[in-house]
Amino acid sequence: xxxxxxxxxxxxxxxxxxxxxxxxxxxxxxxxxxxxxxxxxxxxxxxxxxxxxxxxxxxxxxxxxxxxxxxxxxxxxxxxxxxxxxxxxxxxxxxxxxxxxxxxxxxxxxxxxxxxxxxxxxxxxxxxxxxxxxxxxxxxxxxxxxxxxxxxxxxxxxxxxxxxxxxxxxxxxxxxxxxxxxxxxxxxxxxxxxxxxxxxxxxxxxxxxxxxxxxxxxxxxxxxxxxxxxxxxxxxxxxxxxxxxxxxxxxxxxxxxxxxxxxxxxxxxxxxxxxxxxxxxxxxxxxxxxxxxxxxxxxxxxxxxxxxxxxxxxxxxxxxxxxxxxxxxxxxxxxxxxxxxxxxxxxxxxxxxxxxxxxxxxxxxxxx
Amino acid sequence: xxxxxxxxxxxxxxxxxxxxxxxxxxxxxxxxxxxxxxxxxxxxxxxxxxxxxxxxxxxxxxxxxxxxxxxxxxxxxxxxxxxxxxxxxxxxxxxxxxxxxxxxxxxxxxxxxxxxxxxxxxxxxxxxxxxxxxxxxxxxxxxxxxxxxxxxxxxxxxxxxxxxxxxxxxxxxxxxxxxxxxxxxxxxxxxxxxxxxxxxxxxxxxxxxxxxxxxxxxxxxxxxxxxxxxxxxxxxxxxxxxxxxxxxxxxxxxxx
Numbered sequence: 001x002x003x004x005x006x007x008x009x010x011x012x013x014x015x016x017x018x019x020x021x022x023x024x025x026x027x028x029x030x031x032x033x034x035x036x037x038x039x040x041x042x043x044x045x046x047x048x049x050x051x052x053x054x055x056x057x058x059x060x061x062x063x064x065x066x067x068x069x070x071x072x073x074x075x076x077x078x079x080x081x082x083x084x085x086x087x088x089x090x091x092x093x094x095x096x097x098x099x100x101x102x103x104x105x106x107x108x109x110x111x112x113x114x115x116x117x118x119x120x121x122x123x124x125x126x127x128x129x130x131x132x133x134x135x136x137x138x139x140x141x142x143x144x145x146x147x148x149x150x151x152x153x154x155x156x157x158x159x160x161x162x163x164x165x166x167x168x169x170x171x172x173x174x175x176x177x178x179x180x181x182x183x184x185x186x187x188x189x190x191x192x193x194x195x196x197x198x199x200x201x202x203x204x205x206x207x208x209x210x211x212x213x214x215x216x217x218x219x220x221x222x223x224x225x226x227x228x229x230x231x232x233x234x235x236x237x238x239x240x241x242x243x244x245x246x247x248x249x250x251x252x253x254x255x256x257x258x259x260x261x262x263x264x265x266x267x268x269x270x271x272x273x274x275x276x277x278x279x280x281x282x283x284x285x286x287x288x289x290x291x292x293x294x295x296x297x298x299x300x301x302x303x304x305x306x307x308x309x310x311x312x313x314x315x316x317x318x319x320x321x322x323x324x325x326x327x328x329x330x331x332x333x334x335x336x337x338x339x340x341x342x343x344x345x346x347x348x349x350x351x352x353x354x355x356x357x358x359x360x361x362x363x364x365x366x367x368x
Numbered sequence: 369x370x371x372x373x374x375x376x377x378x379x380x381x382x383x384x385x386x387x388x389x390x391x392x393x394x395x396x397x398x399x400x401x402x403x404x405x406x407x408x409x410x411x412x413x414x415x416x417x418x419x420x421x422x423x424x425x426x427x428x429x430x431x432x433x434x435x436x437x438x439x440x441x442x443x444x445x446x447x448x449x450x451x452x453x454x455x456x457x458x459x460x461x462x463x464x465x466x467x468x469x470x471x472x473x474x475x476x477x478x479x480x481x482x483x484x485x486x487x488x489x490x491x492x493x494x495x496x497x498x499x500x501x502x503x504x505x506x507x508x509x510x511x512x513x514x515x516x517x518x519x520x521x522x523x524x525x526x527x528x529x530x531x532x533x534x535x536x537x538x539x540x541x542x543x544x545x546x547x548x549x550x551x552x553x554x555x556x557x558x559x560x561x562x563x564x565x566x567x568x569x570x571x572x573x574x575x576x577x578x579x580x581x582x583x584x585x586x587x588x589x590x591x592x593x594x595x596x597x598x599x600x601x602x603x604x605x606x607x608x609x610x611x612x613x614x615x616x617x618x619x620x621x622x623x624x
Contacts, residue, residue, distance in 0.1 A: 022446075025475070028485065029480040047619070057481060057489055083561065086558075090496070090559045091492055091496075095495075096501050097496050103505065162415045235565065331509065333509050
């Protein structure tokens with residue numbers, strides 16, 4: 001088989017292009033290179049008798065050059081089979097000169113599009129919040145609608161399931177802050193103040209924040225992906241048409257479950273964080289656990305603990321609302337599920353921190 | 369010329385205790401449209417998946433275009449994958465790419481042909497399956513069910529395959545669309561000499577374009593051959609499927 005698939009012979013009164021071998025997609029670029037440099041004059045003969053197989057790219061290549069040569073010389077085609085001719089006719093019938101429309105996306109296009117869609121998402125979110133509030137209030141007038149079984153299920157999934165990772169992170173954070181401050185406090189001989197420092201910062205700020213961030217990453221993303229997948233498979237539409245409001249069936253159970261379990265998780269994180277701090281204080285400053293707990297009883301005002309716990313339901317509400325809202329924003333393509341899940345986690349962590357800042361400002365104003 | 373494109377011998381597929389296929393045999397010849405028929409749950413799609421190397425049978429041998437699938441190496445498997453085209457039941461177009469990009473993907477990855485030529489090929493395929501050219505710029509989520517099937521067929525045809533697998537090509541299409549799709553497949557088979565293997569429940573498709581087919585039931589191929597010979601087969605499923613009132617009436621009005 002001729003590896004180049006093409007040979008050009010010049011005769012006195014005409015030129016013949018001898019085609020051979022496979023005029024198929026893998027040889028087409030080679031043939032194309034040979035033909036590119038060739039220009040005919042007077043009479044041209046294409047001889048296809050030695051071609052073993054054609055595919056559509058081979059025929060399209062031939063068609064392109066055939067049209068080109070036809071414009072300035074007499075062309076003859078010989079040696080093709082019936083099947084090849086049929087294929088040629090099929091392709092000729094489907095040759096299109098129109099271009100596939102392409103969407104040009106300039107800078108201004110994307111700025112405009114992003115602005116509009118951000119606004120759109122904002123309006124939708126406000127709308128969504130309204131729905132949730134109404135649905136939530138309706139729970140009180142129709143307590144029969146409360147889906148205890150789902151709520152308990154989600155409490156187990158997002159609450160109990162998160163215990164280990166929350167224990168680990170808060171224990172480590174408790175240890176780390178105590179280690180770091182121990183060195184500084186020891187310089188002033190104020191060793192015992194480590195208890196004040198760790199006690200207040202863990203119960204009031206760190207435990208709620210760590211818990212909320214872990215839960216946002218763990219459960220918020222799961223909510224988005226679950227609801228998003230349900231949207232793609234049209235399960236949500238099916239529920240709606242059967243009269244099962246997704247707000248009651250999907251969102252509120254998750255929200256109530258997390259609003260109950262997040263404060264409990266924060267309490268658990270408090271204990272683990274203090275345990276971590278206790279260990280670090282013992283190792284670094286030699287404060288015994290007995291001393292540590294005694295001091296804590298004296299200095300740690302109960303209000304710090306309660307402030308930490310009270311943040312729980314607020315964070316939970318933010319996480320579930322953002323997670324479920326993002327899930328409902330998923331459209332028909334696979335990329336959007338990834339995009340929305342990322343957005344869900346990023347947004348809920350941001351809003352949890354922003355909400356925490358708001359708490360700090362308000363509570364300071366009120367002198368708590 | 370009668371040569372075998374696909375030969376499946378003694379295929380056994382089981383999941384734990386559940387046996388789906390029990391020593392199943394079938395043969396597909398070059399240049400024919402071969403149908404696979406069977407009840408829901410008889411393992412048709414699984415059989416197709418085994419042929420296209422998405423699932424390994426528990427035991428048995430499948431030979432496709434001269435390649436024995438049970439001990440094929442990576443290189444040959446990749447080569448074989450370029451020689452066939454597959455139309456999945458729900459299209460399975462890549463949702464992040466436009467229709468044109470979906471069709472172009474294999475051309476771009478596996479060949480050196482230039483952009484101009486690729487565009488030319490893509491446009492021809494789009495037109496061949498009966499889509500308007502502007503559909504090339506659309507994303508799969510913007511297409512209707514029938515258009516998705518056509519676009520997916522165009523993608524399956526991108527590399528000019530010798531072998532085409534179709535999973536329920538006419539399901540979800542309206543009757544007219546389904547018949548058009550049938551004649552399109554027939555035309556492609558006749559003009560391009562493609563061998564087609566399809567899973568179908570569609571009586572009209574079986575009567576009008578399928579050359580030979582097999583019936584899967586009770587974990588076996590209970591009948592294989594042309595319509596005339598399969599109808600003769602003595603099996604409850606064949607009875608139910610071909611000897612009901614609708615099928616009889618359909619048969620009287622003639623096949624081709």
